[in-house]
Amino acid sequence: MKYFRNMILGWLCVCLIGACSDFLEEKSQDEVLVKTASDYSELLLGYMGYSDCWGLLYLLSDETRLDDNQYWGDGNTDDATGISYRDYYTWQPDMWEGTSSSETNCYKEMYELIMGVNAVLDGIDDAEGDQATKDRVKAEALGLRGFYYHFLVNVFGEPYNCNRQALGVPLKLTAALLENGIARNTVEKVYDQIVKDLEQSSELFRQYPKQRGDYRINGTVVDILLSRVYLYMERWDEAIAAANRAIETSEGLTDYTKMNAGDEFVMASYTHSEVEWVYGKAKMRPILFVPSEKLMEVLEGKKDCRKTFWIKKDEILNQIQITKIDRYDLTELYNTIRISEAYLNRAEAYVLSEQANKNTLALDDLNRLRHHRIIGYTDVSIVDEEDLLNAIREERYAELCFEGHRWFDLRRYGMPSITHDYKIRKNAPWETYTLREKDPLYTLPIPTSMFTNNIQLEQNASANELRRVGIIK
Template identity: 50%
Template structure:
């Protein structure tokens, strides 16, 4: 492992330069670095950068949307304030949301993502000449491209405007090699970042398609890449391409898991496991503060017989995988939420939405078939939907339910037109609630960059949301 530690040192130096650190930092580099030479070396390096993490790097996305509310039963009652105090700036959409003095702000995900991209770029720069089989070189390159696209997709949707609203707006810096860079990197446009995401995913898909599929080893595979490609095209409103990619994913997958034929007994039902046929890739970790819980609007969306409600939000849970405690379900009740998984159900929902919205290949009957196929695997005694009235709204509601707490909702709200949403907040049980509102097309739908990131990269233009006035709550 010594040589990988030294590689890690070298790549971190590159990353420091990339963010704008001075070139003198190079003087601290190790004198006995070992450069990877084999496909095994590069595979292990990729694994090290992408999967060995215990941080909750994107949990901030949970705290921004309309699927969580304050769980009053879990709030403190005395003078000592805990839990919600660390969330108030984020949960109420404040312009200084990252700048808590005690360091209790949620991770912004930015530096973590670029650290990953740094390692990925080093793999992509060198794996073509690695000693090993062509198959291994193909698969390592395919995985690295898919992972880079996944990272850029997240941060461009956090710090850039929605693609379908203003694709010419500034997105995030686009770094595609591990070469040294001084004085920082300017932001590419949202469109330029998306074009790179699509290019990476398309190449990855072709490389994966050349070799038999592998599933269940915590590595990216071709089906996952096609799910992500369909997602990117949906956001870009390239609906026919989204349909093609989603169909390719569905045809290469093992199929939806039938919840109606499953029971979880005394243990939780977790999506973070490969024995569910629909799970294509598992990654990362998740934690939701127990002072928050699902909104009633989300929970009431699950109809009678829907096993997702039973499995993910059980009334009688005594052992929970995620710290999410829905007060609506009774005192001391726990709940399981979907873990960090990419699942084939997303491809069905992507294809259904794209089939409704495609201007050239509109296919409402096909969209309805996709919706019914998913629901039959979720709802006991389900009767197929036959009406296409309000079909788009039905599909988007199903997406909200099926993909809740999987980092989709905030991004979906952005592409739905950035609607106005409100929430109530207080820090202690005895306090009065204040109502905070995110206005339609609010600047905070594009998050501000943390100040420490701006200070490291002198070319990074800050977003307008950082200069917005303090958001004031109104007493309920």
Template identity: 40%
Template sequence: MKIKSLLISGFAGLLTLSSCSKFLEEKSQSEVIPKTAIDYRELLIGSGYMDVYQEPNSFIYFMDDDVDFFIERADGQDSPVGQYDAKVDFPYYTWQPRQADRNGVGDLISEDPGSTAYAQYYKWIMGCNAVLDNIDKAIGTDAEKNRVKGEALAVRAYYYFILANMYGEPYNHNPQSLCVPLKLNSSITESQMKQNTVAEVYAQVVADLNEAAALLDPLPIARKDFHINQPAIHMLLSRVYLYMEKYNDVVSETNKAFAQGAMLADLTAMPYANWLTYNNPEVEWLFGGNTQGDQSTYIPAAAFRATFDPADVRITQGILVQSNNGVPLVSKLPTGGQLGQTIRTPEAVLNRAEANVQLGKLSDALKDLNDLRRTRIPGYTDVSISDKAALLLAVREERRKEFCFEGFRWFDLRRYGMPAITHRYQEDLGGPILQFKLAEKDPAYTLPFPSSLLQRNPELKQNPSGTMPDRIGQ
């Protein structure tokens, strides 16, 4: 089948939508048939990899406990309160059941199901599937084809992992609950697809990542080329196993990443603008759009900022309190048309540390914790923590600091047991300050599906979070 037609018809079969490959559009206005493994690798970049212009689930930035609405200034200057952007994002910030359908000023935001985060991820999944269905017939060496196939499997696995943590319940809470449909080929689907369970989606993610590793591990490691590589695959697999609480597997996968050259860097001597770029030798894969919402609207919460060591460069540089107006901003994240996400070595360190705590290997976990802190806090002195619960908390708090505003926290809170969260909201300066509460194990920890998707695919079952009454501030 011609690949352009394949991509369009396959995605149409899944969501009754259409999409086309940027790669193919740029090559020719007519249909193009990739022939070589190199062609398919370009097709994968154009149709399977995330682009720089968007991160479909960046709205989860507004939902966790690292953000707040208020700037601590009595005069109210530079406050987001009353700003249009703050009102637009109100449904996310307050965990409203119709957050996927209307913004905070009443505009419909999901009339076109193709604009939803759900559909964006499936569009890229279809790009991966198109490559996987055809790469074995390509012209090229086995090594060239294995590299393309391994990348496509790994990237597809990443998308399904994200979808599972958006629309399925936490794996360690209810793995048999409904999740999202698994679409594993690019053929036309005439019938609507039914949802798989969380356990089934995770099983596919693990299978894809393990197959990707088996294909790529024998090949030379490529770095700084915007393609997922072997250490990144093993780090991603360690993350999945951590969510599944398979702690021995977590340690095994992180050790493989270190054996392949993953390394920590001294951020105390590195400009913060380089942290999430290939100028940072910790970064194994750079991809995707910015994970942060409007930085002038939501700011790092004061309680969270207070958890940092005052000398920690992640607060003195990564979260920058500007001297001219006192507004705290997340300065480590890129702006404009720059790639904004990474898989990098500190995740391997912290995944392994958390797994070792759970395995009772406290000295190994403590070493990893101290090793990481030494590269973030000038003049750091190693600490000694002998209590298992205290060390687990310290490792998880270090994870929070290291990856704040990079899309980790909301998913981590889910696997930590879905704790209660409170957000303050004030519609306009001078108005009442309302408290909106997310209860422990609240259904909103699993996101609602947009109504437009439910209408297009009746096989999708709305999550309980989408059938709750509106949340009212107190």
């Protein structure tokens, strides 16, 4: 799929350079053309979240740690397994140019996805075909663009609730090439565009019956994303409204307490009622890492089925496996957007809103989710509002682990200090690396290779930080 996507992207680039206004016109009978709504639908499928970027987020957060039992190859050389991820894992300012540079370039990859989506949006209104198909393709494309810009602005821009006037990322809303590049927009401006895209997408989807599966987004996915974006923007009532729409149109939470503990668990499957979208892939093999001690403490309850299904230990190899993301279907897609997020987004928004009975409503969402995760669970009653908010956020840490949420959540929680332990080879000492409270590296530097073709780009202050040095334990 990625080869097909890149081939089409290259073809679009050539056409756009040669003739932006008529690049879809027929040139010869042998040429592959994109002119019908169905053609655009097939083209868009190649841009449905297929990227190497998602694994970066749990390398940065407090979800993972290196494990001595499974981290090493031969155990003695400097070519230790995992060195490719060291600069991400230790928050180095030159992470894109150091040992990790061969792994991925999330800035470039996201804009490649956006370029393909923009090409669809540029042409879909004039495509041949029925209006319903064109509307659905447009809804999918707008939803994807909002999703990709949400990733970019939360990686390369400061948190919205910290400094919305800080530089975000360039807003590129057409596939046409710009000779002199494009400047960065503010975080607020990027969020405004994300909301505009997602709201328009949601409205289009609501006109037609819901479709679920085939690795495509739908209206429920878009409303989950809207509830997430509004939560980050601290627009509580709008977050609640979007979550309400998502929950009303969902297939319902999957009840883990009724699943057989002996069954092999595959998260990225539409057989789970709560899974609304399967996307992405893992270039970063999670077998190199294990859940952090902090995460394991949250999941430690013996009757919490999430630990049973998501994290298992191979007794023969003495290895912990994150089965939540270390089991692939044949397409190598492993990320999901699930309706459980909508419940958590809504619960948190309730607590922070001014709505009547807000804490009761938030508790209802928290207890409902836990009933589907913990065998024999009994409803809890939390009176103190701060305790309730902390309980919801801790539940979010557990429920959404390794799904690209925790790093973004840490940013909006105030960017607390976290640490990672690392060692270069088995016989070397462990070293502790610290991401300080409100550390500049909570906003990642833009890869320097991106400045070649965009002379208007400005770099983040985090690029000027000194390389991080570990403290021997």
